[in-house]
Amino acid sequence: MAEQGKKGAGPEINAHSKIESLEPHREAPTDATLSTEHGVRVDSTDDSLKAGPRGPTLLEDFHLREKLSHFDRERIPERVVHARGSAAHGYFQVYEPMAEYTKAAFLQDPTARTPVFVRFSTASGSRGSADTVRDVRGFAVKFYTEEGNFDLVGNNIPVFFIQDGIKFPDVIHALKPEPDREIPQASSAHDTFWDFISLLPESTHMAMWLLSDRAVPRSFRMMEGFGVHTFRFVNAQGKSRFVKFHWKPLLGVHSLVLDEARKLAGKDPDFHRRDLWDAIERGHHPEYELGVQIIEEEDEFAFDFDLLDATKIVPEELVPVRRVGKLTLNRNPDNFFAETEQSAFHLSNIVPGIDFTDDPLLATRLFSYLDTQVYRLGSPNFAQIPINRPLVPVRNQHQEGFMQQRIKVGRVNYLPNSLAGGCPMMATPSMGAFTHHPERVLGLKARERSDTFKDPITQATLFWNSLSLPEKKHLIRAARFELASVASQEVRERMVARLGEVDAELGRLVAAGVGVAPPPGKPQPQAPGKGGQGAGKRSVAVSPALSMENTVKDTVESRLVAVLALDGFSGAELAAVRSALEAAGAHVQVVSASLGPIAGDDGSTVSADRTLLTAESVMFDAVFVPGGRASVVALSAMGEAVHFVNEAFKHCKAIGATGDAVDLLASTDIQGVALADARTAAPLLSDKGVVTSRDPAGLAPFSHELLRAIAQHRHWDREDIAQIPA
Numbered sequence: 164m165a166e167q168g169k170k171g172a173g174p175e176i177n178a179h180s181k182i183e184s185l186e187p188h189r190e191a192p193t194d195a196t197l198s199t200e201h202g203v204r205v206d207s208t209d210d211s212l213k214a215g216p217r218g219p220t221l222l223e224d225f226h227l228r229e230k231l232s233h234f235d236r237e238r239i240p241e242r243v244v245h246a247r248g249s250a251a252h253g254y255f256q257v258y259e260p261m262a263e264y265t266k267a268a269f270l271q272d273p274t275a276r277t278p279v280f281v282r283f284s285t286a287s288g289s290r291g292s293a294d295t296v297r298d299v300r301g302f303a304v305k306f307y308t309e310e311g312n313f314d315l316v317g318n319n320i321p322v323f324f325i326q327d328g329i330k331f332p333d334v335i336h337a338l339k340p341e342p343d344r345e346i347p348q349a350s351s352a353h354d355t356f357w358d359f360i361s362l363l364p365e366s367t368h369m370a371m372w373l374l375s376d377r378a379v380p381r382s383f384r385m386m387e388g389f390g391v392h393t394f395r396f397v398n399a400q401g402k403s404r405f406v407k408f409h410w411k412p413l414l415g416v417h418s419l420v421l422d423e424a425r426k427l428a429g430k431d432p433d434f435h436r437r438d439l440w441d442a443i444e445r446g447h448h449p450e451y452e453l454g455v456q457i458i459e460e461e462d463e464f465a466f467d468f469d470l471l472d473a474t475k476i477v478p479e480e481l482v483p484v485r486r487v488g489k490l491t492l493n494r495n496p497d498n499f500f501a502e503t504e505q506s507a508f509h510l511s512n513i514v515p516g517i518d519f520t521d522d523p524l525l526a527t528r529l530f531s532y533l534d535t536q537v538y539r540l541g542s543p544n545f546a547q548i549p550i551n552r553p554l555v556p557v558r559n560q561h562q563e564g565f566m567q568q569r570i571k572v573g574r575v576n577y578l579p580n581s582l583a584g585g586c587p588m589m590a591t592p593s594m595g596a597f598t599h600h601p602e603r604v605l606g607l608k609a610r611e612r613s614d615t616f617k618d619p620i621t622q623a624t625l626f627w628n629s630l631s632l633p634e635k636k637h638l639i640r641a642a643r644f645e646l647a648s649v650a651s652q653e654v655r656e657r658m659v660a661r662l663g664e665v666d667a668e669l670g671r672l673v674a675a676g677v678g679v680a681p682p683p684g685k686p687q688p689q690a691p692g693k694g695g696q697g698a699g700k701r702s703v704a705v706s707p708a709l710s711m712e713n714t715v716k717d718t719v720e721s722r723l724v725a726v727l728a729l730d731g732f733s734g735a736e737l738a739a740v741r742s743a744l745e746a747a748g749a750h751v752q753v754v755s756a757s758l759g760p761i762a763g764d765d766g767s768t769v770s771a772d773r774t775l776l777t778a779e780s781v782m783f784d785a786v787f788v789p790g791g792r793a794s795v796v797a798l799s800a801m802g803e804a805v806h807f808v809n810e811a812f813k814h815c816k817a818i819g820a821t822g823d824a825v826d827l828l829a830s831t832d833i834q835g836v837a838l839a840d841a842r843t844a845a846p847l848l849s850d851k852g853v854v855t856s857r858d859p860a861g862l863a864p865f866s867h868e869l870l871r872a873i874a875q876h877r878h879w880d881r882e883d884i885a886q887i888p889a
């Protein structure tokens with residue numbers, strides 16, 4: 164098995180030069196004169212053509228008319244869901260040939276790099292909505308393979324609200340702003356959403372994920388992705404196996420806290436978009452391993468749930484996730500509209516070696532995505548838009564349509580034909596033709612749901628049971644927040660009752676925060692697989708893989724650290740700690756009273772990157788305050804600086820202070836809470852992620868300890884400290 168967590172395998176390609184040669188349509192406006200769309204050069208774009216300097220403006224002004232009429236048509240419909248998104252280019256590389264399981268060409272050659280375009284998104288908000296709202300995140304990957312495009316259109320949550328796509332419009336209508344008042348934007352915290360969820364038991368498992376920290380990711384770079392449905396792998400011999408797809412971020416899975424996410428939605432609504440863009444520009448290329456869970460066809464009914472039910476996971480403890488390759492995002496789009504906005508993902512974009520199953524949710528998606536692209540992009544020729552074009556030749560008899568880009572030569576546009584020698588010919592499987600897996604089907608036509616789909620609670624309870632204590636507390640808080648935003652007492656009661664079915668204590672604790680009586684709770688004892696399919700089947704009571712507590716916590720790579728400093732800061736302390744942070748891959752920004760140079764106590768200067776007006780603790784992963792008496796005294800007197808530290812503490816982030824700056828902590832609410840003895844002369848103290856040192860010779864161990872605290876991501880043991888008001 165390939166080594167897991169491989170970083171930066173293989174030589175770097177010059178992504179741009181390669182892509183430019185593949186994509187002649189990518190143009191940069193260098194060395195060019197302004198022209199009309201028809202190539203006529205323009206002498207002025209500042210004044211319209213007038214009869215005399217005071218007008219009137221003449222209709223004859225073709226440049227003016229073209230400019231305005233093009234502008235008037237700049238908007239296209241936003242995506243009906245997942246309208247808010249951000250994307251990046253990159254490549255995928257398999258670790259070892261997967262021929263035993265699939266004949267997909269892009270999964271065979273470890274030396275080959277398959278170009279990809281990945282779009283991350285929120286689901287509910289409109290195109291201009293905030294990034295950090297509580298929501299599922301889209302994780303859509305377009306692989307431009309040598310056999311055509313393969314789109315893996317997943318989410319950062321491994322299950323879905325509904326089992327059958329016929330209910331998709333309903334769940335989205337309930338989630339989106341209410342139709343009479345168009346409120347609230349990008350938020351599930353309202354009556355219609357919880358009304359719907361409380362009436363639809365199958366949504367319980369997904370609702371639990373939505374209430375969990377997974378729904379407020381720290382970064383697109385720090386969340387998992389899931390194909391959700393069970394797909395098939397088919398090998399060259401035609402043998403089929405079931406497969407579940409996963410994306411595992413090498414930086415681990417990390418979240419924001421609720422208060423932070425809500426503040427960011429106002430203070431930096433582009434937080435995730437900016438994070439993705441900046442990380443790539445800084446060379447911190449996001450990396451995710453492709454994981455597969457492979458299940459033999461004989462095991463189709465071995466589990467206490469149905470593999471075709473998209474509201475269920477296959478616990479990793481039952482079927483391990485095998486990491487088979489790596490996705491690296493190394494290039495930002497050149498043009499948001501042309502690439503990110505016009506990208507059109509479609510589950511039917513599939514390549515030989517991968518196939519569908521009878522999951523009824525998947526079946527509906529196979530229709531909906533093509534349909535939505537034709538509407539949104541305005542023409543069946545949307546596949547000719549550069550970002551959607553495969554890298555392999557396209558040959559078919561499709562004709563005409565709006566914005567047809569191809570000029571097809573000749574008079575033969577039908578099959579069969581003899582006048583064009585029978586071209587284009589049919590391909591055989593050995594030539595790479597896609598052949599549908601010959602699955603035997605037999606059934607009576609009916610609008611029905613399988614009995615094996617009728618256990619909405621067991622896996623919701625599994626999820627709950629697998630969370631760490633802090634994660635459980637966060638989920639309860641989130642549920643209280645969501646349901647306390649619901650005016651209807653009846654809806655709150657119904658939803659709390661459902662949570663009580665998941666876990667009696669969960670129901671009781673949420674009830675206590677939303678003004679409803681504690682629910683009777685879950686019937687005890689609960690046999691696995693209540694739907695009748697459970698007995699003797701493979702199941703687990705706890706799945707450690709579901710808890711973010713067990714994620715990667717050994718790296719600070721790309722983490723943002725704020726350094727609070729004013730004139731008089733300790734030059735030696737800032738320099739030593741900064742270089743340790745940067746050597747470990749963190750990105751440091753100096754936050755000061757104003758932009759420009761600030762003077763250290765040793766004659767050194769640093770340049771402030773941000774000011775206390777533009778930078779807030781919610782935008783950073785950690786904060787470090789170097790000593791230097793003048794700097795510390797002035798910072799202690801500045802409300803913004805004290806608030807910065809308090810808020811970072813409230814959000815459980817690593818905080819470091821050296822020398823005199825340990826006294827700054829005494830001006831904050833931290834003193835007496837985490838740092839009872841911070842004012843002692845002890846050389847190095849580290850308590851609940853607050854690291855201090857008064858020892859000028861101890862900067863190396865201090866930096867080491869601070870790095871360790873940052874890598875932990877958050878120090879949840881602080882959360883019960885009520886005194887911090889921020």
Ligand code: HDD
Binds near residue numbers: 284318328390508
């Ligand atoms: Fe969907 C977009 C993910 C169920 C219909 N969906 C869309 C996107 C993602 C997902 C990531 C944005 C793609 C992009 O970045 O452009 N959707 C999912 C997942 C689902 C799911 C993981 C369940 C497993 N979706 C689903 C169903 C239907 C749709 C059941 C309809 C029957 N989804 C759409 C859509 C969208 C879309 C309306 C809107 C814009 C688009 O497709 O391109 O067709």
